[in-house]
Amino acid sequence: MQKRSAMARQVLHIHLDGFFVAVERARRPELVGQPIVIGGRADGAGRVAAVSAEAGAVGVCMGLPLREAATRCPGAHFLPGNLDAYGEVAEAADALVRRAFSRVEWVSLDEAYVDATDLRPDMGKLVTATEAIRAALRRELGLPAACGIGASKITARVASHLARPSGLLYVLPGYDARFLAPLAIDVLPGLPQSLRESLASCGVRLATLGDLACLSDDVINGLVSCEKTRGSEVTLWRRLASGDDDRVVLGSPVPRVVAVQTKLEGAFVGVDGLASRVQDLARDLASELGRRRLLARQLTVRATDVTDAMHNGTVILTMATSSATALAAAAATALRRALGWPRSVTALSVRASSLCAWDAQPPLFPARDVKPQRAPRTRVARSLRDLERILLVAGDRPLTRRAS
Template sequence: MRRRKIIHIDMDAFYASIEQRDHPQYRGKPIAVGGSPDGRGGVVATASYEARKFGVRSAMPSKKAQQLCADLIFVRPRFDVYKEVSRKIREIFQRYTDLIEPLSLDEAYLDVTEDKQNIGSAIEIAKLIRQAIRDELQLTASAGVSVNKFVAKIASDMNKPDGLTFIGPSRIERFMERLPVEKFHGVGKVTAEKMKKMGLHTGADLKKLTVAELIKHFGKTGRFFYKIVRGIDDREVQPNRETKSVGAEDTFPYDLVALEEMHDQIERIATILHERLERYGLKGRTVTLKIKYHDFRIVTRSQSFAQPVGDLETIIATAKQLLEATDPVDSKIRLLGVSLSNFEGLRVRTDDDSDQLRLEL
């Protein structure tokens, strides 16, 4: 079977880099694109690399980001500009292949097994794409090249910013054995902590478990872990993949018992969801609230509207009403999630096996 040639392109600090490109006064300074720390629920969408040195990260509350970096400059996002730049990046990709699977505005998979210009080398194509992005858009991108999506995505993160990493077939299995479990795509903080408590720190540790053992401990994702630690990923690049819902959720370090705390967390999580909806230009008819209690019991509640909604106020108000309908007084809640669905034919793409974009903080 012919090996695929997969490239994962990931723009470097995309929103922040565009702001620094367009506003010289921001260059070389720590900036955060997102909500103001003065309001309630402000969240960092992207931080410049100067800000990341202080520990500022995406999805971090803006108030916390300001505490970490007193000189941090907050910039309101300009999603119309980011979308236009993303469109131009897509045009660069299309010079080489039509098999493009966007994951968001700033990253995508490309299958260049058959490339339009008959270059033949995925590494050379990745170099040409990065150079075109630099020359035409004055931005930098990092690229990972391999024979499947999983390894290409990990490779693109190895030498950021402005890096290019190739992991060939002969290196994959050994590379996966050395990889820390928290670097596995799909492994968030909660799962990583669970793995480490089980003595599973690297891919080599995961490899010692049978597929049945992995499924027992991690559900259906265990089967994916079993294959990927062996370098097996048969997922194709899917140009027209459709997602059914977009959401955000968080597992808390302690159980929430006060209604006011629950409302505060809903506002924060809904703000993250709203920024994602803005990023993709989406509105939907159905708001869903997910609740996980201290005993791991999960309930979901939904409300649908006659017309599509996407504004933050409606999402927050609806999620709070759904929460209060569950009679949360004296409840112990360990996780809350808010999502929007029923997009009426609009499409947004993800890169995992689920139909929902999740955020583990």
């Protein structure tokens, strides 16, 4: 893929500040303003996966043993976490962002880069679109969003960091180096501590990004000759510190998921009472896929019971499709997989994933409809698994996920 000139680009970085805590508070409004620790029971053997600002103010942080967190903040609400809920909100956030922008690259559940180049000539329209996204994320999902706009990924990323928890910072085109130069070196994401130590051992101390951007070739050559570090590594970070970043937004214009859902009046028990409803949802989903000119390779039915637990059933389709008949049949199968025994269900959703555009080349030999396999290793899937490993560390298993 040919890279576009950095001067011709405009990148938006979105950071959903305190994502996991915000999701929990949206589900349980009574927790607003209360200290929250996500990771397991207060007496569990695991570690903290996420923490609210109120708990963080008394020394609770990610990775801290849960028992130590309970000692530091005895009044905190300790929650096990809900991977399905986090994934569902992340999908909804993706859909909101795509209302205004088509190319979105999610690097984690709470962080995305957006290619906003098409709106670059009209600063007012770009700011208006970004503000609309921030407002929708807060209004519809309860998520505070910090946004940064710049001519490169690194500039946009640093700008959103300075705009936390829910502001917007726009760096005008051509001002990247001036914007970055006076900032503390710590705001540069990913800068290796080993590199800073190597520079310090040679008498070079970095206080600001401008200090790093102004490193001379002689200093870099001296580091290489002393075998302190590789010259290419230092040169790369010097470029980034000045805003010279030619990385492109790699996101696909195709969304991760398209979903339709409904809340049921009363509680329905078992598959028989829900079959017609889930098939109606699948037909609505087919209409939405057709409107967007998309095909689905995987379909999931999610049933929420009276305890707010989510139960998933997945079908891998024999070929990419938007056929109402095929999706309705797959939804009936997925529903049976989701509800292994009678449950009181209060909400249903049908979700299409592994999407492709109508003009995408289908596989020559489609796979048979088999028992659901592990989902493709998308960035969001990896983020969920990383969080799950934290939640289940050291044998403390506060969270279980029903197999599809």
